[in-house]
Amino acid sequence: MHFHSNFWTFKVLCLQTILTLSQFVSAQYSWASSIDRTGWTATADSYQEGYEPAKVLDGDPQTIWHTPWNPTNKSLPHWIQIDMKKAYVVNGFRYKPRFDHGSNGNIGQHTITLSNDESTWSNPIQFGTYLNDNTTKTTFFSSTTARYIRLTALTEAQGQNNPWSSVAEIEVYSPDASMDPSEFAPPPTSQGRWDVTVSMPIVPVAGALTETGDIVFWSAYLPDEFGGGTGSTQTSVWNPESQIVTPRTISNTQHDMFCPGISLDANGRITVMGGNDNKRTSIYSPDSSGWIAAAPLNVGRGYQSSATVADGRIFTIGGSWSGGHGGKNGEIYDPGSNTWTLLSGCDVEPMLTNDAGGVYRADNHAWLFAYKSSSVFQAGPSRKMNWYNVSGDTGSWKAAGTRASDPDSMCGNAVMFDAVNGLILTAGGSPNYSDSDATANTHLIELGAVGDAPAVTQLPSMSHARAFANGVALPDGTVLIVGGQSHAEPFTDTTPVFATELFNPSTREWTTLANIAVPRTYHSIALLLPDATVLSGGGGLNGHDRPENHFDLQVFSPPYLFKDDGTRAVRPVVVLVSQTEMTPGQAFTVTTDGVIATFSLVRYGSATHTVNTDQRRVPLEVSGRLGTVHSLTLPEDPGVLIPGYWMLFAINEAGVPSVATKIKVLPP
Numbered sequence: 001m002h003f004h005s006n007f008w009t010f011k012v013l014c015l016q017t018i019l020t021l022s023q024f025v026s027a028q029y030s031w032a033s034s035i036d037r038t039g040w041t042a043t044a045d046s047y048q049e050g051y052e053p054a055k056v057l058d059g060d061p062q063t064i065w066h067t068p069w070n071p072t073n074k075s076l077p078h079w080i081q082i083d084m085k086k087a088y089v090v091n092g093f094r095y096k097p098r099f100d101h102g103s104n105g106n107i108g109q110h111t112i113t114l115s116n117d118e119s120t121w122s123n124p125i126q127f128g129t130y131l132n133d134n135t136t137k138t139t140f141f142s143s144t145t146a147r148y149i150r151l152t153a154l155t156e157a158q159g160q161n162n163p164w165s166s167v168a169e170i171e172v173y174s175p176d177a178s179m180d181p182s183e184f185a186p187p188p189t190s191q192g193r194w195d196v197t198v199s200m201p202i203v204p205v206a207g208a209l210t211e212t213g214d215i216v217f218w219s220a221y222l223p224d225e226f227g228g229g230t231g232s233t234q235t236s237v238w239n240p241e242s243q244i245v246t247p248r249t250i251s252n253t254q255h256d257m258f259c260p261g262i263s264l265d266a267n268g269r270i271t272v273m274g275g276n277d278n279k280r281t282s283i284y285s286p287d288s289s290g291w292i293a294a295a296p297l298n299v300g301r302g303y304q305s306s307a308t309v310a311d312g313r314i315f316t317i318g319g320s321w322s323g324g325h326g327g328k329n330g331e332i333y334d335p336g337s338n339t340w341t342l343l344s345g346c347d348v349e350p351m352l353t354n355d356a357g358g359v360y361r362a363d364n365h366a367w368l369f370a371y372k373s374s375s376v377f378q379a380g381p382s383r384k385m386n387w388y389n390v391s392g393d394t395g396s397w398k399a400a401g402t403r404a405s406d407p408d409s410m411c412g413n414a415v416m417f418d419a420v421n422g423l424i425l426t427a428g429g430s431p432n433y434s435d436s437d438a439t440a441n442t443h444l445i446e447l448g449a450v451g452d453a454p455a456v457t458q459l460p461s462m463s464h465a466r467a468f469a470n471g472v473a474l475p476d477g478t479v480l481i482v483g484g485q486s487h488a489e490p491f492t493d494t495t496p497v498f499a500t501e502l503f504n505p506s507t508r509e510w511t512t513l514a515n516i517a518v519p520r521t522y523h524s525i526a527l528l529l530p531d532a533t534v535l536s537g538g539g540g541l542n543g544h545d546r547p548e549n550h551f552d553l554q555v556f557s558p559p560y561l562f563k564d565d566g567t568r569a570v571r572p573v574v575v576l577v578s579q580t581e582m583t584p585g586q587a588f589t590v591t592t593d594g595v596i597a598t599f600s601l602v603r604y605g606s607a608t609h610t611v612n613t614d615q616r617r618v619p620l621e622v623s624g625r626l627g628t629v630h631s632l633t634l635p636e637d638p639g640v641l642i643p644g645y646w647m648l649f650a651i652n653e654a655g656v657p658s659v660a661t662k663i664k665v666l667p668p
């Protein structure tokens, strides 16, 4: 998609005029506009006299649709449905909660479904939970066609037992309302498919997989804003099985976990250090479904990275965004003794970029990879690379050369897609953190012996330059790059890159895949899910009612989940894994329902600010086959097979991955 500058000027002029007309019409989007509602009608399952469904189309946010309360209530679920009178290509939905100083009926859990004939309804194109406040909720989904759109409320947002639903205004978005819907076709499934949108009561700026299958997301002390408070964090837990998104405020650890380092420890606990409350450490333990306070950092940090190393300890370095500028040498956390120890020999200086913002930006978001002998390789974003040795009383560092001619690549991506062979793909980033053109550069780093400078090969560039994108290791060894913008500028959705790109290491080629529905720029995340889909969410967090706030995520089905004819591929099934808790080097068997070509492990991921040091892929050799029983052996080196939770995938000859089986790798 391309947007011309005169188009932007037009939008800005329009915006100024509209803002003087009504404060309730908020900013426009370059990828979608609100469809003219003239002639539309609304119907609902029920309403209170004077609060008819048509009120959601009257342009007055103080007049509302409300379900009955007098003389009697009607229980949930409730629905309200818009008839646009003709089919459109649609790609977004705006729900404006009541704006009359009341909050009864604010919608919580919900679904959005579509119809062209009012009798056959789509699967939800969106589900999730809206935040309980009166700010406008705008979400986008992949373009499709519809004449009717229905919002079904499953819960009330403010009170668990309240039976009501209410809505002030509903708008529907189109990429271009003049498009002929009969000529619309979604992109071919050979480009994968961005499926359902999940709405969240927070901007998911950070997220991590847990052992129970829940995915935990968080923002800052507020759902849509950071910096003004301390001591608490807004979280949301999504359970992909039940589809339920549950908000929760965490204050017992006295930790505003915005912009922290994150590492999943050997027990799958989400260890979150620093950030807005720059010395605090909080740990989410899936078995108790709660957060506990752990020992504080010695040095306050924010925007640092961290990595779980071979022996299960967690190393962190950098982070001048918070807790003072400079001098952020490494330190290491021992979960067993709950202590952080400074490693003065793990010097931060060699990994600084030459950022225009100084050290405040220069020591941010290091590309850390735990490796053999409890080492940590730092692949970027600085042009210089380094080895950190986290053993001994002080630790040490050693220069590892440069990433060929790649410049400093702040907020680029680095993904270890084959840990057995020490292979890391790097992609994008920009020389300065802000106001800086991103690159489309990609490189292959091949780690050799610990301490040696690795081999670096420049690869073909991506089709799009991008910073603030996210990189995801897929089960088949390919790497997905999602979102970002081509001119790095935090808190903006300008120059968005909608196209997803896929790197294939066997051909060393990039393929452009389907467009995501919404920009995923600064403060966005992406994670591989156990069903081999990928979620991409968040972006923004720059204040109430800002159009850059994306209170949602969207799920991508990569091309490997489709047959050539566009229908869903039949997934191979893992019937039995002989052991699901193992140490490195252990042999085991996997029984499947049919012929399997390859197996791989992908470690559970965590993500914020383009960093996901937890994910990595380990290809597994099949040493023997007896029918559908496969003999496999885990790699021996715990620096390759970091302890913690991994997803075991079986991949058939058509390249289709199974749903993952959870494997726990114990420390050696």
Ligand SMILES: *[C@@H]1O[C@H](CO)[C@@H](O)[C@H](O)[C@H]1NC(C)=O
Binding pocket: 069, 070, 071, 072, 073, 161, 162, 163
């Ligand atoms: C309607 O529900 C509310 C909230 O549960 C309750 O307080 C109220 O008494 C109910 N009204 C009637 C008429 O039952």
Ligand SMILES: *[C@@H]1O[C@H](CO)[C@@H](O)[C@H](O)[C@H]1NC(C)=O
Binding pocket: 098, 099, 100, 101, 102, 133, 134
């Ligand atoms: C919107 O919500 C805020 C915060 O709860 C409240 O102070 C304000 O009165 C509400 N405005 C309207 C018009 O409902």
Ligand SMILES: *[C@@H]1O[C@H](CO)[C@@H](O)[C@H](O)[C@H]1NC(C)=O
Binding pocket: 373, 375, 389, 390, 391, 392, 450, 451
């Ligand atoms: C790391 O440091 C320790 C302690 O000084 C040392 O014994 C070890 O050999 C070092 N490792 C490497 C790979 O250099």
Ligand SMILES: *[C@@H]1O[C@H](CO)[C@@H](O)[C@H](O)[C@H]1NC(C)=O
Binding pocket: 355, 356, 431, 432, 435, 436, 437
């Ligand atoms: C980075 O910032 C410096 C200092 O402002 C400037 O000289 C340089 O051109 C910038 N680089 C890019 C690529 O924007």
Ligand SMILES: [Cu+2]
Binding pocket: 259, 523, 609
């Ligand atoms: Cu941030």
